[in-house]
Amino acid sequence: MTQLLAADPERDAIVAAARAYFESRPKPAFVPGETYIPPSGKVMDGNDCASLVDASLDMWLTAGRYAEQFERELAERCGRRYSKLTVSGSAANLLAFATLTSWKRGPKAIKPGDEVITVAAGFPTTITPIVQYGCVPVFVDVDIETHNVDVDLIEAAITGKTRAVMIAHSLGNPFDVVRVREICRKYDLLLVEDCCDAFGATANGQLVGTFGDIATLSFYPAHHITMGEGGAVLVDSPLLAKVCESFRDWGRDCYCAPGKDNSCNKRFGWRLGDLPKGYDHKYTYSHIGYNMKVSDMQAALGVSQLTKLDHFIARRRENFVELEKRLRAAGLDRYYHLPQATPGTDPSWFGYLMTVRDGAGFARNDVTRALEERKVGTRLLFAGNIIRQPAFRDVAYRVHGGLTNTDKLMEDAFWVGVWPGIDAARMDYMVETLADITQALIAGRDPLALVRPAA
Template sequence: MSDDPQRTAIVEAARAYFESRPQPAFVPGETYIPPSGKVMDGADCAHLIDASLDMWLTAGRYAEQFERELAERFGRRHSKLTVSGSAANLLAFATLTSWKRGPKAIKPGDEVITVAAGFPTTITPIVQYGCIPVFVDVDIATHNVDVDALEAAITDKTRAVMIAHSLGNPFDVVRVAEICRKHDLLLVEDCCDAFGATANGQNVGTFGDIATLSFYPAHHITMGEGGAVLMDSPLLAKVTESFRDWGRDCYCAPGKDNTCNKRFGWRLGDLPQGYDHKYTYSHIGYNLKVSDMQAALGVSQLHKLDHFIARRRENFAGLERRLRAAGLDRYYHLPEATPNTDPSWFGYLMTVRDGSGLVRNQVTRALEDRKVGTRLLFAGNIIRQPAFKDVEYRVHGSLANTDKIMEDAFWLGVWPGIDEPRLDYMVETLADITRALIAGRDPVPSLSAA
């Protein structure tokens, strides 16, 4: 923050205004409980206003600070900010296709092993770069990849594994990383839902070659829209930055020139000797850069990450305790942490048990009618989605559990804005709906009567 008294007064007034805003009381049955959301405070507002007063509208001092602090907190040497977690996945995969990686570059036609149960943009970069996604099943307990199936799916065409840690619960990344080393495969860890989770005491996102994060408001911290790609390799960091910044070869920060001290001394491609390095392009790239105002919000939110993770774990445990006490584990598979991990939970996934007599859509519609927000495990089985109708892919083995999740799973929120009264209402409501449906009664009679 600045030492300018006038600027300080503006920033502090913004902080005070934000903190003085009244917070509406929770009214059970009337106040909607969203499954995800952001938690903001006066410090976030102050950072945002401070950055806006610079009128430096592209990446600047806050972006530099956030990238540095983010890499340190995540446990990697480099981080590159971008506009979303989906863009981060795109950049991460694009980086692995770069000609600068020589014979190790991923090429069209190569196979990449992944899972069909999850968010589409973990998979779409594989397709967009002309590679073949190979889908394997997940298990019901952890809703993560079946590692035996993953290893069995490897062929001489396999070049990489790209999988998300599902809803903050790590997949068995220790074993997957060992398999990747054994078979000389690249590993991309999508950590968008799992910032702060660990496996064997090590941060997820530090086992593979490259990792991604999302800072959408639903995620562990937010910068509004935003994401990041993280890695240890200086080459991968430079290539990611190139793809992000129009595909240029130059790596000067915005507003800077001649960082390499040979701006007019390069000879690249078929360009003339000395062609301006600022306008030399080494990749077919994008413009996926952030503003400094977004980064300022990220800097502030990162300071609260440990608290947010702790609250998510507390809410997960609170749901678990209440659901079991209500006997609802008879009707739903409750989620389990992957062995030897400490999840950083994004949501609480439940799957209707076979033979329970329940229909998932009846449960979720009733929950929504009674102001309890729900979500599915994103795309369900991605190959059933209309976007994948004409996509070339391969399925190894059965996707029976993936289909089960598509048909019968849903999740409830654990984000830090959920408190004890909300947890009580969520579970009491689910229990009442479950009993009503089992008994053949309408779970929302008052709404039906209206």
């Protein structure tokens, strides 16, 4: 429940008015062929608006009471001891990896030149922290149906320089994290789980984000819940939690909450580095850090959205099942690889990835251009094969084996939405439109010439 301040009738009236205003806004009707169906989006209600306004009335513009509440409730929901809020999922990945490089970890700290096993098919900011800290990403291939890491390739990619595995659960479908964790334990490797697309997914009944040494989440509007912009790092280790907070909060050694002083009861009793004894601990810096803190208004939205997480996850799973049923009934599985859940997992689907089969007789780009023209939103599997991106032209990396399936996904895969804002009417239109476009391409007709009558 949202934390409440002392009774204040005027404040309560403002918050209630904000809730009522949001709920009273008209909801546009869906018109097939005219209303755009985005592949992802946020679902908001009056309680979200009320929480946002309530936080704004505090005029406490940095992290405050809502941030404290959200970190506590998020950690409990995720099955971790600590959560540390930050400005985005990408920032969470950067902070997670930075945490593992801290000198406070002693000889276990990741150092420049160390290797980190990952995949090239996915979002760039799962990989860029590896590069930004001077380490070498080692890429292994994925499989087509789950679009996740081929775990059979990991062990052979390990060398004496390998220190960690950092991989995302792709589009809400967990990779085989049980096997990956076993490999990491066998070779004493760190495991970083990027759960930004997979909030609430499980493997063997256990939440993703609880297998690794450290994990991340994103609260961008496209994700399962939103703070607008936001993310979180999840850990159990008190040391890692404190180090993560240091990197997030300018690199400072002090761990006082905003607006608080002397939590350690020896603010002027420390002696660190070459500083004089008693140098103010609030201005002692133990890491080369950042400022990646959130505002309390963002956190207030997160508190409200978290109460709806289970419903959002259930709707995504229902939409995935219904979309697959419709696609198979239309015979489209003959032309597209349809996504499959990794065995032993229960995904929390972010998107529905389809890959044009070899020999289908048409190209992915022809499909996506026509879908977009007819108001069905599509996305690619993010960076595709990231080593082909211009940003990686001069990056040091290593590829173990080939990236055949990664290239296949880059060339032929796209995804459409399963987010809670997609209802039966939208889904029917999506499938009918894809079927029309596919049949036109097979027949050699221009799918852009198709015009569906308005409903």
